[in-house]
Amino acid sequence: MKKVLSVFLAALMAASLAACSAPSPAATSASKTSAAAPSANQPVTITISNWLEAEEATSAIFKELLNDFMAKNPDIKVESQAIPFNQYKDQVLIAGTSGNAADVIMGNSTMMCAFNGANILAELGSLASKEAIDDIYPGYLSGTTYDGKIKALSWAPHPIAMYYNKELFTKAGLDPEKAPATWDDMTAAAKAISALGKDAAGNTLYGLGLPTGKVAHTGTVLNGILYSFGGQFVDKSGKVALVNDANVEALTYLKNMANAKVIPAGLEIKDLRGLFAAGQVGIIFDGDMGRNAFRSSSGLDKEFDKKMGVAIIPAGKTGRSETVYTEHQLGVFAQSKHKEAAVKLVEYLIGKDAMLKYHASNAVLSARKSIATLPEMNEDAFMAVFNKQSETASPLPATNALFDNAMNEMTKAEERIVVNGEDVRTVLTETEKTIKTMYGQ
């Protein structure tokens, strides 16, 4: 009896193993069906992976844009694959490498370089219209070009600019209508604000809110700070080159400012947004989406706009406003059976009608010169500043599939310097070695 039972159970386990490994006939036929060319009368169905539909702030407008596209293109049906942001890169990567990604793939700079590294993006140079490609700002186009090939089109760029608290400026004896124009002016203003000490509720006031810890985004923002000091992440040949005097000066600046309690140490941008909205930080670097975050965190909604000013990043050692941008990009799956329809959707989404609607709803910018300069896209001083910032914003040096990991290493380096007080040059040397090993350099 025991032997029979054991044999039976072992056979059952083996059968389960076999059942799990074999593809199901339904799945096989479904994939064959989707690969089959549609008949002349049936609309083509394409899919678009995104996180916009999974987020409250963007879900409605995104669905509206897709509906508008389908109304104008009755022969194309679009299905949205909404994936939460935190899981997006991993899920799309796994889907893409196993041949199941959506026809249109949305991503940001760090994600797209990973997707490009996995060879799941189609080359758009020959698929997209010349008119659309030539209309994109060179800085934004370079951020979607890998080894000379255009792998995505820039959709909603978010250059990082400077916000400042007018009330704290007034209290510190500074002119609230005059934003600092140089890095030295900004440092002096920040120190004056932190010298105020505490607010009425006993909370510490900080002069400058720069992220110095926790997440990879901190590392991406650090790139902009390095550029302001004349530093770099990679050299002209694309090799990681962190150990230089400019980078040392930039990180020493952050360390000294944190030690002097002008910058709160070890925080990420989410923490800093909360502090800025609460009136505890005088100056913060953030993208255009920061305004919505401040409005909702403060509970004041649009009333908060009266308390803040916005300006381009002050000029640093290079004499110009240096910053980086993050952006949403749209690419096409390399194995898509409907590339033409997919490119049509991409061009619609970055086109005038969609961008004007998206801008009206969420104040996004356009990467296209003809659209970014329209009066509707510059309806107030806020948008005018960000469009101005676009002119000097540099793409992230996201040329390697492991760029996100590299930015995590940069964040750890910042934490070691700012939080742990370690020697700047030593940390930079070790970080450069780690990233070079990661990149295979």
Added chain:
Amino acid sequence: MYFLPPLCNTEEAFCMHRQKHKINWFMILLLVPAVALLTITILIPVAVVIVMSLFRYNMLDLAHVRWNSFANYRAVFGSSEFFATFGRTLAYVAGTVSLQFLLGFSVALMLNSRALRFKKLFRGLLFLPWTIPSLVVAVTWMFIFQPQYGIVNYLFRLGDYSVLGSPSTAMLGVIVAAVWKQMPLMMIMLLSGLQTVPENLKEAAQMDGATGWQKFATITIPCVMPVIKTVTLTSIVSNFQMFVLFFTMTGGGPVRATTTLPLYTYETAFSGFDLGKGAAIGVCWLAFLVVFSTVYNKVLSAKEVEY
């Protein structure tokens, strides 16, 4: 010489033998779903991970998976980061389980006391943290430890000191959150164990002049040892796999002070795209837990008694 029982003949003996060894198909049928589920959800994934750990399995190049002669294991054991992470994990597990056990047992003893009134109310209230999802616990404790407006800084007059932002206290912050969440289960299990300790034994010991501590050490502890063994081992294994609290509260920082094995595996596999090396880390940790559980069970089983 074998003698059959007086009332049995050869044919009857043969029938009894057949009945004894008759296949109970109904019993087998009842076992099928459980075995299938265990196979699909545990055995197969474990087997897949072990196989993955022996191959070059990069998420960026899934078309070229190949045997790499244990290179993943060489990379894992050749990296000081693995040992540092293992050490941090052991520190976290030891701290969390010890604190949970001490607190849980103390509370269980109080709840088991005849002198305490409103036991059911206290039991219900004390069990509440266990019902809260780990993600919510993590976010709640992030707010509690928030330097600018968190209650911990206010109560302990810490000023702007960031418990979760400082390498020396970040791990302690996560341990506190973990103990708060998991202590109720430890308490309930130990309470149920305490309620099975025979009262007559304690009375007899009392009459023999045993002190409270002697009764506790020689009667109570041995009687509840099976429960202690089970509940602490479960806690050790589950805390070894703690991901949500670390990922949400600290992200493994600051400066890797709270990067434990689950986070390290996640970073290696999904951020570093190296599924093979991630699988190798998982296999090392599985092997450690299997050996540890075996030894732990043996040691504590020796201390069990049955009265």
